[in-house]
Amino acid sequence: MTKEELQTEVETEEVLTAEDGAEGVVLREDDAFEAMLKNAMSTAPSVPEGFRCGYVAVVGRPNVGKSTLINRLIGEKVSITSKKPQTTRDRVLGVVTEEDAQYVFVDTPGFQTKVGSQLIRRMNRQVRSTLNEVDAIVLVIESGGWRPADLEVVNLLPKDAKNVILALNKTDLLKGRDKLLPLMAESMQKFPFAAIVPVSAEKGRQCDELLKEIKAFLPESVPFFDPDTYTDRSPRFLAAETIREKAFRLLGDELPYGCAVTIDRWKEEDEAAEIIATLIVERESHKPIVIGEGGAKLREISRLARTDIAAMLGKRLHLEVWVRVRRGWSDDARALKSLGYD
Numbered sequence: 001m002t003k004e005e006l007q008t009e010v011e012t013e014e015v016l017t018a019e020d021g022a023e024g025v026v027l028r029e030d031d032a033f034e035a036m037l038k039n040a041m042s043t044a045p046s047v048p049e050g051f052r053c054g055y056v057a058v059v060g061r062p063n064v065g066k067s068t069l070i071n072r073l074i075g076e077k078v079s080i081t082s083k084k085p086q087t088t089r090d091r092v093l094g095v096v097t098e099e100d101a102q103y104v105f106v107d108t109p110g111f112q113t114k115v116g117s118q119l120i121r122r123m124n125r126q127v128r129s130t131l132n133e134v135d136a137i138v139l140v141i142e143s144g145g146w147r148p149a150d151l152e153v154v155n156l157l158p159k160d161a162k163n164v165i166l167a168l169n170k171t172d173l174l175k176g177r178d179k180l181l182p183l184m185a186e187s188m189q190k191f192p193f194a195a196i197v198p199v200s201a202e203k204g205r206q207c208d209e210l211l212k213e214i215k216a217f218l219p220e221s222v223p224f225f226d227p228d229t230y231t232d233r234s235p236r237f238l239a240a241e242t243i244r245e246k247a248f249r250l251l252g253d254e255l256p257y258g259c260a261v262t263i264d265r266w267k268e269e270d271e272a273a274e275i276i277a278t279l280i281v282e283r284e285s286h287k288p289i290v291i292g293e294g295g296a297k298l299r300e301i302s303r304l305a306r307t308d309i310a311a312m313l314g315k316r317l318h319l320e321v322w323v324r325v326r327r328g329w330s331d332d333a334r335a336l337k338s339l340g341y342d
């Protein structure tokens with residue numbers, strides 16, 4: 001065991017060194033089974049006649065505001081947002097239940113045009129397969145206008161799809177609204193959108209309108225999820241996402257894209273929980289950035305994550321976050337699988 005890796009142990013504020021953490025996985029089969037069991041055991045709600053339910057994918061180039069929009073629609077935090085592109089690497093489901101409809105949202109990773117690593121190829125494949133399975137697709141672009149990368153995403157849409165709604169996001173940044181009509185006309189030349197809705201995900205403007213347009217595409221069906229469910233992800237997954245989010249937020253532009261979180265130990269009792277997690281970075285040189293001077297950055301990431309995860313679990317929490325280098329992890333198929341990127 002070489003003493004290379006730095007760990008911040010939050011409760012004692014002790015900075016230690018250690019090496020190999022366990023090979024943790026983010027989402028395990030039995031987590032999915034637990035969620036299924038929970039759903040099956042929940043009392044079936046009485047369903048009004050004509051109730052609609054279906055899957056909705058939100059797509060768009062990185063940074064257009066997909067996560068912000070989903071979070072706004074759902075009203076609960078389900079996927080991370082940050083100023084940096086490509087933070088939504090995992091498919092995350094969020095559920096909105098209204099009196100007469102249930103929307104099951106599928107967030108997709110930012111579409112990548114630079115095909116260099118297996119990770120990016122997998123992300124694109126995931127986008128394509130998601131789009132063929134859903135009832136409605138929301139394509140998000142910025143209301144400032146079309147960019148070449150937006151068109152790359154249009155090319156991913158199923159040919160002749162009649163269920164694509166265009167959301168023109170960030171209308172709060174527009175100086176005047178007179179540019180919107182020409183932009184809508186221009187948009188119809190690019191794809192036969194079923195509807196176009198200008199929105200501001202950040203300010204919550206026109207989000208109800210967007211839901212109304214989506215609802216038209218949901219088939220009549222009983223709800224798939226208990227109305228209290230807002231995500232199908234396990235606490236273990238949400239904890240890993242929380243740590244990743246804090247890292248992105250705290251490190252801002254310093255943090256390289258190659259970063260993932262594994263949960264190596266998860267122990268829960270009635271009133272307390274113990275979690276050991278590892279932040280995996282791609283290069284040796286990235287490690288000191290994440291750790292910070294005297295462990296300050298990592299300690300802060302851990303402290304913030306601990307507050308949120310403890311609130312989520314409703315328990316006292318002992319959280320340890322380690323940093324480990326896995327060189328070239330984003331190009332390694334086996335590593336990807338172990339991190340949940342199938």
Ligand SMILES: Nc1nc2c(ncn2[C@@H]2O[C@H](COP(=O)(O)OP(=O)(O)OP(=O)(O)O)[C@@H](O)[C@H]2O)c(=O)[nH]1
Pocket residue numbers: 060061062063064065066067068069080081082083084085086087088109110111169170171172173199200201202203
């Ligand atoms: N002004 C303004 N900013 C917004 C709005 N929606 C999102 N943003 C900002 O745009 C940035 C990107 O938002 P995200 O929701 O992370 O974008 P994304 O499309 O999910 O990005 P990826 O995860 O990289 O695919 C963040 O800084 C958001 O705060 C909006 O309506 N108005």
